[in-house]
Amino acid sequence: MTVPLPGSQVRGSQTGKPIMALLDLLGRTWALGIIWNLHSGPATFRELQQRCEKISPTLLNTRLKELKTLALIETKHAGYQLSPQGIDLFEIISPLGRWSSQWAQALKEESKS
């Protein structure tokens, strides 16, 4: 799988519209999970593996490379961490935390009736 670089062809778009590149990236297994888990602070490879609970090292490494290429994460002495851009992105999606709770609640209600 090639890195969904904005401007090049990506899944869902011939034109490489940035949003499509982004959706392609975020739609890959574990990409969102990694970003979400990194938000709570830098982590080493093995620690990140644990935060993600069940990711295989192969895939973790693959995603980390992609995310790095796309400047969403970076490596510092402390290990992997969100880049300023990554933080930006996280801030956009962070309301999903709250929203998902309400959603889960609503689904539960619904299944009762």
Next chain:
Amino acid sequence: MTVPLPGSQVRGSQTGKPIMALLDLLGRTWALGIIWNLHSGPATFRELQQRCEKISPTLLNTRLKELKTLALIETKHAGYQLSPQGIDLFEIISPLGRWSSQWAQALKEESKS
């Protein structure tokens, strides 16, 4: 693949925390793309297929079922459309449109230097 119902075990979490169920769902190929494309209005199956440019009917159908089970989309006479919850979700992620452009720009600058 089973539907990532909040409360049950999902990819990335034994406990079924809603956010994990959501990230599992959104992390599946095309899930975000479908939501994004539906935002511009209801669509029939075939039309949605075109909006997504390259999705296979098999997968489109699979995702639609999942999204429907999870109450993010619904079917009306006009075809498939976002449910109120789906709209809610879209509103959270809609800033990604703008953000992705800046991001693409930044990546371009960076690759120059």
Next chain:
DNA sequence: CACCATGCTACAATATTTGTAGCATGGTTA
């Protein structure tokens, strides 16, 4: 030098996604 822990690769087994073909249903139109 033995002993760890860490980052990461190898690789076969498994699961997901694609692509193409086409069936079944429900209108139109002739």
Next chain:
DNA sequence: TAACCATGCTACAAATATTGTAGCATGGTG
């Protein structure tokens, strides 16, 4: 009413992605 559509969707094999386990290489520490 019968020949046409278009539509929603399924079948299924080929192509890709992901997992899981084992383990190598490197860089500390005692």
